[in-house]
Amino acid sequence: MTRPTKRSWPSWLATVPRLWHRSYALDYLGFILLVLALFSIRSFLEPVQQMFxxxxxxxxxxxxxxxxxTSKENTLLAGVVPLVLLVLWAAVARxxxxxxxxxxxxxxxxVYLTVLITDIIKNAIGRPxxxxxxxxxxxxGTPTDVLVTMAVxxxxxxxxxxxxxxxxxxxxxxxxxxxxxxxxxxxxxQRHIxxxxxxxxxxxxxxxxLICASLVAMSRLADYxxxxxxxxxxxxLGLVVAYTTYxxxxxxxxxxxxDVPYPRQTEYSLVGETTSQVEALEPEIALEGSEDIEMFETSHLNDDFASDCDDMELGHTSDRISKNDAMRTESGPSKRPLKLLIPKHSSSPKRLSKKKIWSPRHVVSRLRRVIIRRSHGISLPKVALMLLGVLQALSTLNSLLGAAFPDGLDLISGPLKAPFGLDDGGLDRLTAGVQPIMCHSHNDYFRAEPLYQAIRAGCTSVEADVWHVDGELYxxxxxxxIRQDRTLKSLYLDQILDILDHQNRISPWLGSVAEDEVHGVFAADPKQSLTMLVDFKNDPTTMWRLLSAELAPLRERKYLTYFNGxxxxxxxxxxxVSGNAPFDHIVANATYRDIFYDAPLNLMTALPAAISSAESASPSPSTGADDHEHDISSPPxxxxxxSSANSYSxxxxxxxxxxxxxxSSISQLQLELLRKQIRGAHARGLKVRYWGVPPWPIGVRNYIWRVLVREGVDYLSVDNIDAATKEDWGPRKGGWGKKWWR
Known part of the structure; x- marks a missing residue:
C-alpha cells in the first residue's frame, strides 16, 4: 500500500472537510447514541443497594x-492529554x-464505551x-451481626x-x-514495538x-x-476495550x-471494481506477442543482476533464485501471462471486500483449518500436563505476591493519614462481637488505622516505636x-482513654448507680487488659519523664495495671517499655510502679533462684560499684x-x-532451647513473646506459629494480623491451631 506523504499546510487544510465524508456517518451516529446512553444512565439510574x-x-x-x-484529574489525564497529543501529532506529522x-x-x-460498560456493571451489581x-x-444501636439496608x-x-x-x-x-x-x-x-x-x-x-494508568489505579487502593x-x-476491562477499538x-x-490504518469502505469497493476490470482484460493480455514478454523479463533480469551486484559490493552473498530464473526453461523464456499490479492493503491480501472477510462461512472454515493445523501432533495427556503446569505457575505467582506484600491492604498504602477519633457509634461498634485473642500487633503504627485495626481483630497487645524530639514523643x-501529627499521645494514649471512658460510662437515666469495677477495652471480656508496648529509641531518661507525665490521665482514672509494693x-x-528503656527508673520506686519492663528472654534459660520477697527483685543500692557495670539503658x-514486680513480659x-x-523443621537442640526459655520466663511470672519470626515462606511461618503455641508462648508477634486471626494455620486434623485463640 502506498504510504501517505507529507503535504503542504494549504493542501492539508483543504482536505479537512473530508472528515464529514458519508462513509463516516455511521461512526458519528453511533458515537452520539453512545453519549446519550451514558448521559441517561448517569442521570436516571441508581445502583442496586446490597444488604450489608x-x-x-x-x-x-x-x-x-x-x-x-479526582475524577476531573483522571478525565484530564486519560482523555484530554492523549487527545491533545494526537492533535499535535496530526499537526506536525500531517x-x-x-x-x-x-x-x-x-x-x-x-473512552466512552468503557465508561458506559463500567457504569452499567456498577449499577447492576451494586457492590459496597x-x-x-x-x-x-x-x-x-444498630445490630452489628445482622444484615441491614440503607435505611440505617x-x-x-x-x-x-x-x-x-x-x-x-x-x-x-x-x-x-x-x-x-x-x-x-x-x-x-507507530514505533513498531x-x-x-x-x-x-x-x-x-x-x-x-500504561505506567501512568497503573498509578491511577493504585491510588484507588490508597484512598480505600x-x-x-x-x-x-x-x-x-479498559485494556480490552482499548485494544478492540484500536x-x-x-x-x-x-x-x-x-502504522497504516485500514482504508475506508469506499476504497474497498474501488479495489473490487479494479480487480474485475483487470480479470476481464487478462485474455487479451495473454495473446500479446512474445517479444513484449521477452523485453519485460529481460528488464527484470537486469534489475536482479544489478541488485546482486550491489549485494556483492556490500559484502553480502545470496543463494536465492530469481523468480524469473525459476520460470525460465531450456527452450527460452517462460510464456506466463502478464498481469497489472493492483494496489492492495497489506494487512488483507486476497480479500477484496469486508463482506468476504467477515462472512460466517469464511470465518467458520478458517477457524476449522486453524484448529486442525494447530492440533496436529497434540495429544490429550500433553494438554492435561500443560493445564496443570499453568495452574501450578499461577499458584506459585500467587504465593510470591503474598510473600512480597504480606499484609495486602492491612498496612498503610501511600502517605500516612492524620490520627482520628471515633464517635460514640464508632466506639460501640469497635469491639462489638470481638473476642480478644493473645496476638501482638508488631509495628502497629504502620497500619491504616493504628490501634483500632488491631482491636477490631481482637489483638490484646500493640507496639509503637517512640522517638524523643524537642520535648515530644513521636x-x-x-x-x-517522623511526622508532626503522629505522636504517642495522639495515636495511642488519647485513643485508649476515649475507648475506656466510653466503656465505663454510665447512662444518665440510670441515676447514681455505683460501679466499682473498671471495664477494659473489649466488651466481650471486660477484664482483659490491653498491653501497650513502647519501644524507646533514644534519650531514655527524658523519654521516661515525658511518658510518665503523659500517662497521668490514665493513672488518675485507675486504668493502669500497677504494682503496690x-x-x-x-x-x-x-x-x-522495651528497647533503650531505663530499667533503673522502673525499680527506683519500691511501693508503686505502673510502667513495666520487657525483659530479655534469652537470659531465661535457667530456672530462677529462690526469691524471699518481691523486693528482692530490685537491685541492691549499696556499694555503688555494680551501679555502673551497665549503661542506664542496657538491661541487667x-x-x-x-520478676512480675518489675517486668510484665x-x-x-x-x-x-x-x-x-x-x-523446614525445628531441630531437637532448638526445641530444647525454646522450652528452657519459655519455662524460665514462666517461672518468673513473665509473659513470653518471640518476635522476628520469618514471614516467608508462609508454610514455614505457620509451622513456627504452631510450635510456639504448642510450647506455651503467651503472645504471637505478628505483622499480618488477618493471617493470624482469620486464616486456619493450625493442623488440618483437629488439634490446637485455631482453638488456642479462643
Whole structure:
C-alpha cells in the first residue's frame, strides 16, 4: 500500500472537510447514541443497594475526603492529554486526514464505551465500597451481626451515600486504561514495538502511558475507594476495550505496516471494481506477442543482476533464485501471462471486500483449518500436563505476591493519614462481637488505622516505636519517618482513654448507680487488659519523664495495671517499655510502679533462684560499684532480677536466639532451647513473646506459629494480623491451631 506523504499546510487544510465524508456517518451516529446512553444512565439510574453487616471488616475502612486522583484529574489525564497529543501529532506529522480521523475517533470510542460498560456493571451489581460504613454513618444501636439496608444510614448527602454501592469495577482504573491504553497501543503501532529488536526509547514511550494508568489505579487502593479485585477487573476491562477499538482501524501490532490504518469502505469497493476490470482484460493480455514478454523479463533480469551486484559490493552473498530464473526453461523464456499490479492493503491480501472477510462461512472454515493445523501432533495427556503446569505457575505467582506484600491492604498504602477519633457509634461498634485473642500487633503504627485495626481483630497487645524530639514523643520506625501529627499521645494514649471512658460510662437515666469495677477495652471480656508496648529509641531518661507525665490521665482514672509494693493489681491497660528503656527508673520506686519492663528472654534459660520477697527483685543500692557495670539503658544481665514486680513480659528475636529452621523443621537442640526459655520466663511470672519470626515462606511461618503455641508462648508477634486471626494455620486434623485463640 502506498504510504501517505507529507503535504503542504494549504493542501492539508483543504482536505479537512473530508472528515464529514458519508462513509463516516455511521461512526458519528453511533458515537452520539453512545453519549446519550451514558448521559441517561448517569442521570436516571441508581445502583442496586446490597444488604450489608456492620461487622464486615471489608467495608470498615475510613472515608478519604481528599482523593489522590479526582475524577476531573483522571478525565484530564486519560482523555484530554492523549487527545491533545494526537492533535499535535496530526499537526506536525500531517499523516493524512483519514489516518488522523480514525485515530482520534477511536480514542473517543474507547473512552466512552468503557465508561458506559463500567457504569452499567456498577449499577447492576451494586457492590459496597470498602468505606461504605464510614459513608453510611449508621444509627447508634444498630445490630452489628445482622444484615441491614440503607435505611440505617444517617448520611444526609444521598449522592455520596449511593456512590458507596458503586465499587465494582473501578471506574478510575477502566477510564485510565481505556484512554492511556489506547494511546499506548497507537504508539506501539507507530514505533513498531512488537517488531524484532525495537529500540529502548520506543519501548519506554510505549510503557509510559500504561505506567501512568497503573498509578491511577493504585491510588484507588490508597484512598480505600476500591479493593484489589475492583481495580484489577476495571483495568482489564479498559485494556480490552482499548485494544478492540484500536484493532477496528489498525492491523495487528506485529504486522510490518501496523502504522497504516485500514482504508475506508469506499476504497474497498474501488479495489473490487479494479480487480474485475483487470480479470476481464487478462485474455487479451495473454495473446500479446512474445517479444513484449521477452523485453519485460529481460528488464527484470537486469534489475536482479544489478541488485546482486550491489549485494556483492556490500559484502553480502545470496543463494536465492530469481523468480524469473525459476520460470525460465531450456527452450527460452517462460510464456506466463502478464498481469497489472493492483494496489492492495497489506494487512488483507486476497480479500477484496469486508463482506468476504467477515462472512460466517469464511470465518467458520478458517477457524476449522486453524484448529486442525494447530492440533496436529497434540495429544490429550500433553494438554492435561500443560493445564496443570499453568495452574501450578499461577499458584506459585500467587504465593510470591503474598510473600512480597504480606499484609495486602492491612498496612498503610501511600502517605500516612492524620490520627482520628471515633464517635460514640464508632466506639460501640469497635469491639462489638470481638473476642480478644493473645496476638501482638508488631509495628502497629504502620497500619491504616493504628490501634483500632488491631482491636477490631481482637489483638490484646500493640507496639509503637517512640522517638524523643524537642520535648515530644513521636511514633515512627526511623527518624526520617517522623511526622508532626503522629505522636504517642495522639495515636495511642488519647485513643485508649476515649475507648475506656466510653466503656465505663454510665447512662444518665440510670441515676447514681455505683460501679466499682473498671471495664477494659473489649466488651466481650471486660477484664482483659490491653498491653501497650513502647519501644524507646533514644534519650531514655527524658523519654521516661515525658511518658510518665503523659500517662497521668490514665493513672488518675485507675486504668493502669500497677504494682503496690506487694502484688500486681491488673487494670484495663498494661504499659510495658522495651528497647533503650531505663530499667533503673522502673525499680527506683519500691511501693508503686505502673510502667513495666520487657525483659530479655534469652537470659531465661535457667530456672530462677529462690526469691524471699518481691523486693528482692530490685537491685541492691549499696556499694555503688555494680551501679555502673551497665549503661542506664542496657538491661541487667542477671536473669534473677526480673520478676512480675518489675517486668510484665520477656521477648527475644526468634531467628537470633533459636535460629532459622533450615530443614523446614525445628531441630531437637532448638526445641530444647525454646522450652528452657519459655519455662524460665514462666517461672518468673513473665509473659513470653518471640518476635522476628520469618514471614516467608508462609508454610514455614505457620509451622513456627504452631510450635510456639504448642510450647506455651503467651503472645504471637505478628505483622499480618488477618493471617493470624482469620486464616486456619493450625493442623488440618483437629488439634490446637485455631482453638488456642479462643
Amino acid at each position: 453487616r456492620l461487622d464486615n471488616r471489608a467495608i470498615q475502612y475510613p472515608f478519604a475526603s481528599v482523593q489522590r486522583v 499523516p493524512g486526514v483519514h489516518k488522523a480521523h480514525v485515530t482520534m475517533v477511536g480514542l473517543f470510542w474507547s 465500597r470498602p468505606d461504605l460504613i464510614a459513608r453510611c454513618q449508621p444509627k447508634t 444510614c444517617t448520611q444526609p448527602d444521598l449522592e455520596l451515600l449511593l456512590d458507596g454501592w458503586r465499587s465494582f469495577p473501578s471506574a478510575h482504573s477502566s477510564w485510565a486504561f481505556s484512554g492511556l491504553g489506547y494511546f499506548s497501543f497507537f504508539l506501539a503501532g 512488537f517488531r524484532p529488536r525495537p529500540d529502548l526509547a520506543s519501548i519506554l514511550i510505549f510503557l509510559a502511558p 475507594r476500591h479493593d484489589v479485585y475492583d481495580v484489577s477487573c476495571g483495568s482489564f 484493532r477496528r482501524d489498525y492491523p495487528l501490532l506485529t504486522h510490518p505496516e501496523c 511514633v515512627a520506625h526511623t527518624i526520617p519517618a 506487694t502484688t500486681v493489681v491488673p487494670g484495663p491497660v498494661t504499659l510495658v 544481665q542477671d536473669p534473677d532480677i526480673y 520477656a521477648s527475644v528475636s526468634f531467628v537470633r536466639s533459636i535460629g532459622y529452621p533450615w530443614h
